[in-house]
Amino acid sequence: GAVVSQHPSRVICKSGTSVKIECRSLDFQATTMFWYRQFPKKSLMLMATSNEGSKATYEQGVEKDKFLINHASLTLSTLTVTSAHPEDSSFYICSASGEGRYNEQFFGPGTRLTVL
Amino acid sequence: AQKITQTQPGMFVQEKEAVTLDCTYDTSDQSYGLFWYKQPSSGEMIFLIYQGSYDEQNATEGRYSLNFQKARKSANLVISASQLGDSAMYFCAMLMDSSYKLIFGSGTRLLVRP
Secondary structure (H helix, E strand, O other): OOOEEEEOOEEEEOOOOOEEEEEEEOOOOOOEEEEEEEOOOOOEEEEEEEEOOOOOEEOOOOOOOOEEEEEEEOOEEEEEEOOOOHHHOEEEEEEEEOOOOOOOOEEOOOEEEEEO | OOEEEOOOOEEEEEOOOOEEEOOEEEOOOOOEEEEEEEEOOOOOOEEEEEEEOOOOOOOEEOOEEEEEEOOOOEEEEEEOOOOHHHOEEEEEEEEEOOOOOEEEOOOEEEEEEO
16 A cells, blocks of 8 residues: 555656646545655755645745646645756655555655756 | 764675664654665665654564664664665655654665675
């Protein structure tokens, strides 16, 4: 149980376009979903926390208008990178909590975004 | 401020031997949880083990055990009988009960030698 999927796993786009990444909890209802960004050989950096039906809470330094988060249901959250630029290229990982015995987060497999 | 420190950027271990990955943390909260995650080259984060701040016994999950020393604020991961498949990045993380956010350390890359 406690499976989280992400789609797409890889995306390559041109500079200036927008990219949407989906995060789904497949077998449980996620009260909270999280979005992280990871640079090569670095740790995970929390971007934002989202709860179903409410606005996401962004971490300091993360542009809300750049990274749009929509948490439409208890099983789906989306991250849209608007007007993507090469510096937005990164590995984006979502996680969901709500099922774990220890209130742990279950992570999706990640999405590798490359902006040309 | 809350912080997780992993001082070993890389570690080697011989197959079948045990290895300890270090993790220290800093928090003023009384209630918190400590996690270890494994990240293989595929990128997915795999939950390994959890230790609650009020747990008196060290957590164990199969070949993984957590050496929790609360007074020293350390939560080292011990992997026994290393396998080639254990080669990966390992992250220590702290969950703040007050905010439900996970704070990650910088990670340790473990390489198991045959």
